[in-house]
Amino acid sequence: MLKIATYNINGIRSRSSALLEWLRREAPDIVCLQELKAPDPAFPADAIREAGYGAIWHGQVSWNGVAILAKGMDPIESRRGLPGDKGDTQSRYIEAAAHGVLVGCLYLPNGNPQPGPKFDYKLAWFERLIAYAAGLHDSGHPVVLAGDFNVVPTDEDIYNPKSWLKDALLQPESRECYRWLLAQGWVDAVRARYPQERIYTFWDYFRQHWQKNSGLRIDHLLLNPQLAPRLRDAGVDRWVRGEPHASDHAPVWIELDMSAKKKAASRGRAAAKA
């Protein structure tokens, strides 16, 4: 099984030991990280390499920052930065090939407060993502789009929408963008695996929301048609959120069966017998 995870780490420097412990215990094959909150030279590449992972990263002072890790290999970078706005200097997208899949790692703008310029930027960024993702979807390659989308897709993805109704994460425009993206044919892997369950990936630091399990599902892994049939399992590593000094997000993961198709495999066995 190929295990792919996404984790908004909320500061790579203050969370590097947590990252290493999680890598050691869960051993994902590919990891997408968001919110490094550090410039490129501060990325703990040596410690990550000692843990058995190659990495590429696109940092930024104070905010944003994304990275892709791959177990036992260096990810082959195919893009950094989303196309469509050369004036956009925020580090929010990085993409690489690793272990036979193409991985887009994204950190979609939060968009608060709304309305306002930050919300406009969120929607504009989302529209650029939708435009670019169409090509990825149709590329014929196995592609996963993973990251912090900063969208609560439906009211089933939050403990109680009432106190978040004015938040950028729940706005109809944000949700509409997410639906438009899925309408290209992407499969929301966690929701596909658990159609009915209440699943959260983020619990804010306020009001003991973690202790009360008052969470939101905003970190997603989307699969294109080459990968969706291979989905076998998905989950959230909630134990990471319960550790001392944890990020406000927990890692989200999927497992894909990347073995050859059954028809091809049976043909292979038949050929071997003959």
Place this chain on the structure above:
DNA sequence: ATGCCTTCTAAAAGAAGA
């Protein structure tokens, strides 16, 4: 309507997160 809590920056409070 705002703060709640946390990180980062930078040296004290402020911005940003979601």
